[in-house]
Amino acid sequence: MKLAVFALLLASATPALADEVLWDRYGVPHIHADSEAGAFKGFGWAQAASHGNILLRMYGESRARAAEYWGADYAALDRYLIAHDAPERSKAWYKAQTPQMRANLDGFAAGINAYLAAHPDHVPAELKRVLPITGVDVMAHAHRLMQFLYVAPMGRMLTPPADFKPTGIGDANNGDGGDGDAGGSNGWAVAPQRTSDGAAMLLANPHLPWAPSLLTYYEAQITAPGYSVYGATQVGLPVLRFAFNNNLGFTNTVNNMLGATRFALEEAPGGYRLDGKVMAYRRVTRSLLIRQSDGSLKRESFIQRHSVHGPVFDVDGKPIAVRIAGLDRPGVLQAYLDMGKAQDFAGFEAALKRVQIPSFNIVYADRAGHVFHISNGILPRHKTGGTHAFWAGIVPGNRSDLISTEIEPYESLPKALDPPGGFVQNANDTPWVNSLPRVIDPRDYPAYVAPLAPTSLRAQMSARLLAGSDKLSFAEFQRRKLTTTSLMAERMKPALLAAVASNPDPDIAAARDLLTGWDNRFEPDSRAAILFEEWATRFAGPDLNDQANYERRWTLDDPVNTPSGIRDNAVATAMLKAAAQAVMARHGRLDPRYGDVSRFSAGESITFPGHGGAGGLGLFRTISWWPWKDGSRTPQAGETWVNLIQFTTPMKAIATMSYGNSSQPGSPHRSDQLEALSEKRFRQLWLTRADVELNLEKREAY
Structure with missing residues (x-):
């Protein structure tokens, strides 16, 4: 099977329209077009249908006009993007694309506009302020997502430099190797x-947040001359970032990887000091509109300073310049x-x-x-x-x-x-x-x-x-x-049980007996998983990456068997008693069923028994849970698009989209895969047109 195998297979059944979306019964769009730009248009149409609300919200943000559309809460983000010249750069990047790619971006935008014109009640009026979408907007969103969320997010770049001392090149390494953010x-x-x-x-197997946002994943199949691909991407992007075709x-x-650098500038009368000389800031007047509570718009102007490093921000009263690599790579x-x-x-x-x-x-x-x-x-x-x-x-800014x-x-x-x-x-x-x-x-x-x-x-x-x-x-x-075995439990439970083997304390004895009978898995029916998690967050810290209590720290010479051992048995024992008391206080019993208190939910009332857990516990089936509320919790992040393929003939391909393939209110595809997630079942992916036709929800020409 060669280049167009997917397209050939799909053509073996009912002939496709020139530009058509076949929606399967899980809300996955299978897009067919007779041109590349037409396929991009279909993908824009589909994204507007499945995620219109968050799509328009994020496009307004990426334009750096969100405060104009929705008020002062968005002003800080607008200022950050404007300070980096993101709107102007997005236009330049759009112009720098090949004619075909510009046509593709325009097609994607046209698909969004066409769907929302055909379905005027699909999104609320306040979001329609962003319309129409243009090809520049599509590029602006990609620029914002890549450079200003992944590489140089506002929160990280503008964090106050606590006790920073510009003394020269440092020697300590950074890394805690932990899972403290969104699960990875x-x-x-x-x-x-x-x-x-x-x-x-x-x-x-990406693990980003479950709440609808610019990090939400979207599953699709796209077929056009010379392009036949299945996979997922983040809403708002016109290309699949997690993808496969018949051959790869x-x-x-x-x-x-550090694509952005923060510089602490040394202020001097008239500017800042560089290599012993005083350099003047380049100052540019910028402005933004901010929607007021009465609906009126108020213009706010500000002076944006630039050093030779990049735009300059006041961070905790100190000038910090941000330099991002690759701004010439569109x-x-x-x-x-x-x-x-x-x-x-x-x-x-x-x-x-x-x-x-x-x-x-x-x-x-x-x-x-x-x-x-x-x-x-x-x-x-x-x-x-x-x-x-x-x-x-924070790097010294006084050395070129x-x-x-x-x-x-x-x-x-x-x-x-x-x-x-x-x-x-x-x-x-x-x-x-x-x-x-x-x-x-x-x-x-x-x-x-x-x-x-x-x-x-x-x-x-x-x-x-x-x-x-x-x-x-x-x-x-x-x-x-799909394994839910905790590597930390496998490694540390024997040492913990040995440490408390003869302890007569009733809380510790009960905890010991419960852990002894546990198989180290975080399954819905696991009775000791919550107790072990409570102990682990004391032993290794809330982010589960503190090695102070281990007897042997991590080493590259033995990278998958360290850290290990308990440094102080008395400390670990006291932590187990505290963990047992915490579980009892929260749940009224030491052994709550894991799936009764950890529930899979996509923001709706329907829930299913959960499994998996924090990666810092050594769990490959990764779920980052929200804090406890009334004795239960739901996913904050973790298993989202989970896709397994094998390059046999025919290809084997299965997947789940944990929170469903649509975030639009009222969509049946917001939580229709939660039960399969809970039961560890995957969907067989429908790669041929014949299979899609057998599982068809509807078809649309666009």
Whole structure:
């Protein structure tokens, strides 16, 4: 089967209209078009149908006009984007696209506009202020998402520099290796030598927040001449970022690459000091409109200062300049499009080699049997060296030799192709343990590329699930993905039970007996999982990445078996007593069923028993829960788009979209996959037109 295999299979049944969306019974759009721009239009139509509310909200934000549309709560974000010249750059980036890509972006925008014109009651009036959408808006949103959320988010860039002292290049490494943010993502690729069918397998498994936002995932299939791809992307993007075609597939996980640098400026009369000279700020008057409570618009003007580093912000009363690498590289959407069009590793790598994607680990597998991982990004090349921790902090702004003007080329980024272990994996960890045996040595790269940080327990579990020489069936691949065993429990429970073996305290004795009979899994019927989680957050801290209480700390020489042991048995014992009391106080019993108090919900009243949990517990089935409320909790982030494929003939492809494929109020597809999630069931993906027709909800011409 060659380039157009999906399209040929789809054409084998009822002929398609020239431009048509087939909606399957899970609300997944299967888009067919007779041109590339027509396919983009269909994708815009579909996104407006499934996510119109959040789509228009995020486009208004990415225009840097959200305060004009919806009030002062959005003014800070508008100012941040305006300070970085994002609106002007978005126009320039749009003009820099090829004629075909400009037509694609215009088509995507036209699809959004056409759907909302045909369905005038689909979104509330306040969101219609953003209409019409243009191709520039599509580019502006991609720019905002990539550069100003992933690379240089306002919250991180404008955090007060606590006790910062500009003393020079630092030596300490940064990393805690933990899971303290939104749960991260997982990615696996397994080579044919490790599979029973002799065909490569791929897992795509992002973990971003469940609440509807610009991080919400959307599943789709797109078929046009020369382009036939299935996968998911974040709402608002016109290309699939997690995708496969008949010959290859790829996924992303967030990495720790530092594409932005913060500089502490040394103020001087008339400006700031650089290399002993006083430099004048470049000052530009900017303005924004802010909608008032009575609906009127008030213009606010401000003076934006720029140093040679970049725009300057007052942070805790101190001038901080932000410099973002790659603002001259407008090709991120083209790169993802070309990756999805590629039919072999050479074509796929050619898109990556342009170094247009600002961040992300990328994990890849193909029909030819290649597996690949790269810690990818647009990384400043620092001629002064320095560690990851130094560049992640506040850098002295009075030295021009610290201002990077080049980026690291593709060849300098950590990567592995077809390692001897027969797999690559990433779970937001540094690249040093992307396979076992290890194939990447940190000493071969500048220290600022990635920290020599502890491999998180989730990443350790990821590597351990694939390590070895056994051959995996697709069913076993699926089973390992779904495991809820806690690596921390497997590693630490024996030592904890030994520490409390003869303790007569009734609370400790009851906890000991409960843990003794537990199989270390976080399943709906698990009775000891909540107790162990309570103990773990005391032993390893709220983010589960503090190693102070371990007897043996993490080491790269033994990266998937450390940290281990208990440093102080008395301390661990006291923590178990406190954990037992906390569980009793919250739930009225020591052994609540995990699925009774941890419930899968997509923001509606319907809930199902939950399983999985925090990656810091060494759980590969990752769910980050909201804080307890009335003795129960629901997901904040975690398992979202979960897709497993194998390059057999025919291809094996299954998936779930945990919170459903639509966020529109009243949609039946907001929570229609929660039960399958709870029961660990995947959907068979319908790749052929015949299968889609058998599972058709409706068809639309656009």
